[in-house]
Amino acid sequence: MIDGLQITDYYELLALHSALMVARFSRNPIKPELPGSPYLADIANRIVQTLAEMEVERGHPERAERWYAKIDPTEELWQIAIRNASTKPDIWGKLSIKEKIERAKTFLSPFTITNNILDAFIAEVDENTINRE
Numbered sequence: 413m414i415d416g417l418q419i420t421d422y423y424e425l426l427a428l429h430s431a432l433m434v435a436r437f438s439r440n441p442i443k444p445e446l447p448g449s450p451y452l453a454d455i456a457n458r459i460v461q462t463l464a465e466m467e468v469e470r471g472h473p474e475r476a477e478r479w480y481a482k483i484d485p486t487e488e489l490w491q492i493a494i495r496n497a498s499t500k501p502d503i504w505g506k507l508s509i510k511e512k513i514e515r516a517k518t519f520l521s522p523f524t525i526t527n528n529i530l531d532a533f534i535a536e537v538d539e540n541t542i543n544r545e
């Protein structure tokens with residue numbers, strides 16, 4: 413068994429977080445499959461959790477909560493996530509509601525999301541994919 417990668421330096425983890433956000437929320441992704449990767453979504457969520465914990469350890473507990481940001485449906489990142497989820501309408505249209513919820517969580521990670529946000533995201537992707545078929 414290979415020892416896992418460990419990043420214990422705050423700034424290295426911050427750099428990795430930034431790189432993942434660029435890869436997943438780029439206006440023109442170099443690799444279009446990255447935004448929908450459940451592996452990258454999970455890694456992004458774990459990085460955010462670790463960065464929040466590190467803020468507390470570094471003596472800045474007031475900064476910890478900022479890492480658990482909510483996505484704003486009026487901002488560009490939302491539109492990018494919608495576009496990314498809408499790229500394969502033939503696949504999205506065949507998903508069950510449970511599968512759509514899981515895919516939405518993947519496309520929206522590492523943001524904190526509510527049921528209302530999930531519903532709005534799914535509805536908008538549904539509308540986009542219907543219009544693309």
